[in-house]
Amino acid sequence: xxxEESCLAYAKVNLHLAVGTPYADGYHPIESIFALVDxxxxxxxxxxxxxxxxxxxxxxxxxxxxxxxxxxxxARLWYEASxxxxxxxxxxxxxxxxxxxxxxxxxxxxxxxNILQRIAENYALSQEKLASVALQVGSDxxxxxxxxxxxxxxxxxxxxxxxxxxxxxxxxxxxGSYAISTSAAYKAIDAKRADGFFxxxxxxxxxxxxxxxxxxxxNGMLYNDFQECTGYPEFYQTLExxxxxxxxxxxxxxxxxxxxxxxxxxxxxxxxxxxIRDHFANDVELWHTHLVY
Numbered sequence: 456x457x458x459e460e461s462c463l464a465y466a467k468v469n470l471h472l473a474v475g476t477p478y479a480d481g482y483h484p485i486e487s488i489f490a491l492v493d494x495x496x497x498x499x500x501x502x503x504x505x506x507x508x509x510x511x512x513x514x515x516x517x518x519x520x521x522x523x524x525x526x527x528x529x530a531r532l533w534y535e536a537s538x539x540x541x542x543x544x545x546x547x548x549x550x551x552x553x554x555x556x557x558x559x560x561x562x563x564x565x566x567x568x569n570i571l572q573r574i575a576e577n578y579a580l581s582q583e584k585l586a587s588v589a590l591q592v593g594s595d596x597x598x599x600x601x602x603x604x605x606x607x608x609x610x611x612x613x614x615x616x617x618x619x620x621x622x623x624x625x626x627x628x629x630x631g632s633y634a635i636s637t638s639a640a641y642k643a644i645d646a647k648r649a650d651g652f653f654x655x656x657x658x659x660x661x662x663x664x665x666x667x668x669x670x671x672x673x674n675g676m677l678y679n680d681f682q683e684c685t686g687y688p689e690f691y692q693t694l695e696x697x698x699x700x701x702x703x704x705x706x707x708x709x710x711x712x713x714x715x716x717x718x719x720x721x722x723x724x725x726x727x728x729x730x731i732r733d734h735f736a737n738d739v740e741l742w743h744t745h746l747v748y
Contacts, residue, residue, distance in 0.1 A: 456503065457501055457502070457503045458501065458502055458503070458574075459499065459500065459501040459502075460499070460500050460570060461497070461498065461499045461500070462498050462500075462566050462569075462570070463495040463496070463497060463498070463566075464495055464496045464497075464498055464551075464559070464562040464563045464565070464566040464599075465491045465492065465493070465494070465495045465562055465599075465747055466491070466492050466494040466495065466496075466551040466557040466558060466559055466562060467489045467490060467491055467492065467557060467558045467562070467595070467598070467599070467708075468489075468490055468492055468556075468557065468625065468627070468708040468709075468713075468715045468717070469487050469488065469489060469556065469679060469706075469707075469708045469709050470487075470488040470489075470490055470666060470673070470677055470704075470706070470717070471486075471487055471488045471662050471666070471677040471678065471679070471706075472485060472486075472487045472678075472679040472680060472681065472707075472708075472709070473485065473486040473487070473656060473657075473659075473662075473678070473680055474641075474644055474680040474681070477645070482611060483641060483644075484609070484610050484611065485594075485608065485609065485610070485612070486607075486608075486609050486659045486662070487607070487608045487609075488605065488606070488607055488608070488618065488662065488663070488666055488677075489558075489595075489598045489605065489606055489607075489608050490604065490605045490621075490746050490747075491604045491605070491746065491747035492557075492625050492627065492715075492744055492745070492746060492747065493744045493745055493746070493747055494550060494551055494557070494627065494742055494744055495550060495551065495562075496547055496548060496549055496550055496551050496559055496562065496563055497547070497548035497550065498545065498546070498547055498548075498563060498566055498567070499545070499546040500543065500544070500545055500567070500570050501543075501544045501546075502541045502542065502543045502544070502574060503541060503542045504540070504541050504542075505540055505541055505542045506540055507540055508531075508534045508539075508540045508541060508542075508543075509542050509543065510526075510527055510530040510531065510534075510543045510544075510545070511543070511544050511545070512524050512526045512527050512544075512545045512546075512547065513544070513545065513546045513547070514546050514547040514548060514549060515547055515549065517549075518549065518553050524560070525560035525561065525563060525564045525592060525593060526545050526547065526560075526563050526564060526567055528564070528592055529564035529567050529568055529588070529592045529596075530543055530545075530567060530571070532588045532591050532592060533567075533568060533571050533580070533588055536580055536584050536587075536588050537571075537575055537578050537579070537580055538578065539571075539574075539575045539578035541574065545567065547563060552629045552713060552740070553634065554634035554635055554636055554637075554712065555629055555634065555635075555708075555709070555711070555712055555713040556635070556681075556707065556708040556709020556710050556711050556712065556713050557627075557708060557709065557713055558595045558598075558599065558709065560593065561592070561593045561594075561595035561596045561598075561599055562595075562599045564589075564592045564593065564596050564599075565589070565596050565599030565600040566599075568585065568588065568589060568592075568596075568600060569600070572585065585600070586600075586613065590611060590612060590613055593612075594611055594612030595612060596612070597612050597613055597615060598612065598615055601615050601617075603615065603617045603618075604620050604746070604747050604748055605617070605618040605619070605620060605621065605746070606618055607659060607662075607663055609659065618663065618666065619667070620746070620748040621746055621748065622719075622745070622746070622748055623670065623717050623718060623719055623745060623746050624717070624718055624719075624720070624721045624724040624725075624743070624744070624745050625715055625716070625717045625724070625742075625743075625744050625745055625746060626715060626716040626717075626724050626727055626728050626731075626741065626742070626743055626744075627708075627713055627714075627715050627741070627742040627744065628694060628713065628714045628715070628716075628731060628739050628740075628741055629712060629713045629739060629740040629741075630687070630690055630712050630738070630739055631737065631738050631739055631740060632738065633687065633712060634712050635685060635686075635710055635711040635712040636710075637709070637710045640681050640684060640685070640710030640711060641710070643681075643684040643685075643686065644680060644681060644684045647683065647684050657676065661676075662676065662677060665677060669719065670702070670703045670704045670717055670718050670719060671702045671703060671704070671718075673704040674704055677704065677706065678706065679706050679707045679708070681707055681709070681710045681711060682706065682707040682711075685707065685711050685712070687712075691707065691714055693734070694714050694716075694731065697727060697730050697731055697734060698716050698727055701716070701718065701720075701723040701724075701726060701727050702718055702719075702720055702723055703716055703717055703718025703719075703720065703723060703724065703727075704716070704717055704718070705717075717746075724743060725743060728741055728743045
């Protein structure tokens, strides 16, 4: 008998993102604040118990080659850890932009891991093994798996602390002419630092204390190390200039390419939406949404 279940996988923005010096294995530790936003992929899972494990993903053909997606990776790693065999088919309606710093692939993978854990029953992984699988899939996956709406995230992504929810509007801006790969972004930040460029580092607790204040006070405190390394400074400088007349905070999310503006004032976010649309016309995609709370 074949079973089916659907769910939504929400995107995130990084309200703050500091990138540390890489470990010996080349991985960069981070200090960040992740927040879910009301932009989501739509996932449908169908499965049937079988003697042999198989997984097939539909809907991502425009973004990657068959079998190279994060959902397939997550399913296979979970099976290797659990030994629970089933025939699994996944349909993904992609709404979260790709190569945008919004964690779409990681959110999809976390949703899948939650489904697999429920399906497996007695074969479900322990929390320790599940956490290990999540990190192998990607550093953002543990946050999405946590169920938290807003959290501080440290290290490789495994240190997660829940933060209080905020009711805030968010404007997300995606450039239409380019995307940014995460690996290229890390190479760019390493190269810039090798040339002597460094940003002011603040302690995470200081950042968390600031996050609890009005968003206008985040300016000059919260930051994203990648914003100086995108290779497209004029685009982001223009966005910052347009946002200057509104009460709120704007920044790059993740390693880009999306930029966001966040505020307690809905009308201000709508006003900036109109300004950016008028300035860039069809050269950007825009979402006026809100934090998930």
